[in-house]
Amino acid sequence: MSDTQTPIENRPPSVAALFLERVAKTPDAEAYRYPVPAPSGQGPDEWRSLSWGQAAERVFAIAAGLVDLGVQPEERIALASATRVEWILADLGVMCAGASTTTIYPQTNAEESAYILADSASRVLIAEDAAQLAKARERRAELPNLAHVVVVDPAGADADAGDPEGWVLSLAELEERGRAYLEKKPEAVKDRVSAITADQLATLIYTSGTTGRPKGVRLPHDNWSYMAKAIASTGLVTSEDVQYLWLPLAHVFGKVLTSGQIEVGHVTAVDGRVDKIIENLPVVQPTYMAAVPRIFEKVYNGVAAKARAGGGAKYKIFKWAAEVAREYARTSQDNFRRTGNATVPFGLNAKHKVADALVYSKLREAFGGRLRAAVSGSAALAPDIGYFFSGAGIHILEGYGLTESSAASFVNPGEAYRTGTVGKPLPGTEVRIADDGEILLRGPGIMEGYHGLPEKTAEVLEPDGWFHTGDIGELSADGYLRITDRKKDLIKTSGGKYIAPAEVEGQFKAVCPYLSNVLVHGADRNFCTALIALDEPAILGWAEEHGLGGKSYAEVVATPEVTQLVQGYVDRLNEGLQRWQTIKQFRLLPRDLDIEHGELTPSLKLKRPVVEREYKHLIDEMYAGSRED
Missing domain, CATH: 3.40.50.12780 (ANL, N-terminal domain)
Known part of the structure; x- marks a missing residue:
């Protein structure tokens, strides 16, 4: 079966060109909103705006600053930062310089960050803060191509005696260099943009992967130009929309939303702090997210x-x-x-x-x-x-x-x-x-x-x-x-039945209101089992009401009362499953799965091999004594 739809014609070769078109069309319209935390964290954040014209001034300054540092078309500029308005401005600056962005999740450890920087041969790293700079410093000997680190938030990112001269500069300093460069060569950035071809590399995104080293996915400029036009053609978003963008921009899902916005021209409120989502929603009042x-x-x-x-x-x-x-x-x-x-x-x-x-x-x-x-x-x-x-x-x-x-x-x-x-x-x-x-x-x-x-x-x-x-x-x-x-991920039981674990896991998420993460296991076994992590606030609230208050999460999930509670939800799940899909045994994990322990990808997908390896003793325990052993 195949489904082909009308192709997107007449697209420019790059999102950089689309950005220039957008700025020319609506220079004074609001483009981005971003929060500025109150001093000492006292009181709510102050939200500020950038028009398309103001955003372009900063984007051009970043692009020209990179050109002044000697960055050539298609050379890689790594970006290690949480989602914030500077991420978008820096990415557009990289693209307008004709270079390509290598994205790095801020949670990535020093070893894997160094692998990505080395494998991509990145010339410059745009680092969010002192913590991201420290990772590059720690591995500098392995990074002969890395000529500069540009720090977005320079607090605490002081020069180090061991740094080569000019190796570290702030984003403000890069923009200052760029403005000075544009005074001498006012058309420099526009010339770079007009020279970009559709097949030129725009972005290198390393898949977080569930096994092995991440692979760099090469996405040319035409990918993003196509996405921008295709998203606009769906009619799902309009220029009147307000988007709330908190997704990690190092992930392709977050990144594609920035392309669609440039084509449509709506407002995007940017704040990657996940703990602020509930607080931000009534303030931003998004029409879509x-x-x-x-x-x-x-x-x-x-x-x-x-x-x-x-x-x-x-x-x-x-x-x-x-x-x-x-x-x-x-x-x-x-x-x-x-x-x-x-x-x-x-x-x-x-x-x-x-x-x-x-x-x-x-x-x-x-x-x-709204x-x-x-x-x-x-x-x-x-x-x-x-x-x-x-x-x-x-x-x-x-x-x-x-x-x-x-x-x-x-x-x-x-x-x-x-x-x-x-x-x-x-x-x-x-x-x-x-x-x-x-x-x-x-x-x-x-x-x-x-x-x-x-x-x-x-x-x-x-x-x-x-x-x-x-x-x-x-x-x-x-x-x-x-x-x-x-x-x-399809698993085959020892009885020859195929099971889609994600389907069973999805059903359990709808049945059990205390669930955070679940992994169904059963490959080459004669029945299915599950490893279950509960949502900490939800289960501690339940514990408080049932005489278990004051205990830690690990203590609460170890109680027979909680095992009995979850067993009731497992029984309800099993009622709607085929016999060979049913969960015969489960174990409650002593903590939730997370990115830091490598059990979830930064986009919160389960890394099955990691979880199964880490909790092998619990899986073995569930099958001990069964006839298959």
């Missing part, structure tokens, strides 16, 4: 926990309202699919109105009150959670893409979205399902290849342009894609 499923799961669990803490009556109302939301969403989506009209029966509509007044309206206010839609990507969203939000008036449009496909290959089409699917291909992207169920993609968003790894490129990219995603899925007759699992 993108997130990973974990955020929606956390919001859902938080709302459920709050209702539970309000007493039995409140919790009963919440559970009733959640079921009404799911029924409302399923019915309206089914009717829209059949008739093009999202109507629901009178009785259900009446119940929904009551539930809206009691529960959903408060939930929408927590999101700022959210038209949220885009979810990077991993599968449990359908029951998607239906809950849909019925509550927070429309989650799931999308799909990979680093290798510049992130946005599929997205659900506005009103016609279908929970549980990732929607339709973007215009110009083709999709085919291989005989073994693997999703193949072809189009202008597909990478050039893996940096310096021709054999690895040949494994996934066919000569005629078809890219092997490694994901298993199915297409509906009208072109909606449903992802069923990662090809390599």
Whole structure:
């Protein structure tokens, strides 16, 4: 099966060229909002704005500063920083200099940062602060190509006696150099932009990967130019929108949103501090935002926990309202699919109105009150959670893409979205399902290849342009894609049955309000087991109400009461599964899985081999004494 849509014609060769067009069109319109923390953290942040014209002044200064440092077209400039407005300005500066950005997650340790810097042969590192500078200093002997480190926030990033002269400079100093350079050569940046070709390297993103060394994905300028135009052509966003952008910009999902914004010209409020999301939403009042499923799961669990803490009556109302939301969403989506009209029966509509007044309206206010839609990507969203939000008036449009496909290959089409699917291909992207169920993609968003790894490129990219995603899925007759699992994550029991662990895990996320992370295991075994990590605030709240207050998370999850609680949710999960999918045993983990221990990728995906290796003793314990041993 294949689905081809109208290609995106007449796109300029680069997002740098698109940026110049945007600045010329609307120089005085607001482009970015960003927070400035109050002195000593006293009081709320002050939000400031940059117009497109003001942003361009800084972008040009950064670009010219890099040119003055001797940076040549396609040379790599690494960017190690959390999501903040300077990340976007620096990335645009790199692209306008004709160079290419190598993205590094700020959480990456010194060893892996050095590997990425060396493998990419990055000439300059733009580091967020003293901590990122320290990683480069620690490994400087391994980085002969690294000529300069530019520090965004120079507090504490003092010159070191061991530094080569001029090795460290602040972003402000780089911009100052750039402005001086532009006084002598005012057309320097525009000349660099006009010389960029579509196939020139724009971005090198290292996949965080679940095994082995990360691979550098080479994304030329045309990938981003295509994405910008394709996103705009969906009509999902308009120039009147306000986007709240907190996703890691080192990840392709965050990065693609910056391209779409430049083409459409709407406002983006930028703040990567995840702990500030709940506080920021009522201030920013976004009309759309993108997130990973974990955020929606956390919001859902938080709302459920709050209702539970309000007493039995409140919790009963919440559970009733959640079921009404799911029924409302399923019915309206089914009717829209059949008739093009999202109507629901009178009785259900009446119940929904009551539930809206009691529960959903408060939930929408927590999101700022103006959210038209949220885009979810990077991993599968449990359908029951998607239906809950849909019925509550927070429309989650799931999308799909990979680093290798510049992130946005599929997205659900506005009103016609279908929970549980990732929607339709973007215009110009083709999709085919291989005989073994693997999703193949072809189009202008597909990478050039893996940096310096021709054999690895040949494994996934066919000569005629078809890219092997490694994901298993199915297409509906009208072109909606449903992802069923990662090809390599499908497990086969010793009884010969295939199981998609992500599907079982997704169902459990919707069933158990205390869940944070779960890993289903069963490859070559005669039954399935699970490793379960609970959401700390939610389970400690439960513990407080059940005579277990004052205990740590590890102590609480070790109690028989919590094991019994989770067993009840596992039993409920098993009722809806095929016999061979059911979870026969589980173990509660003494702490949640996290990025720092290498168990989750920076986009919060589970690294199965790492978790299975770390908790092998618990897995072995669950199978001890079974007939297979």
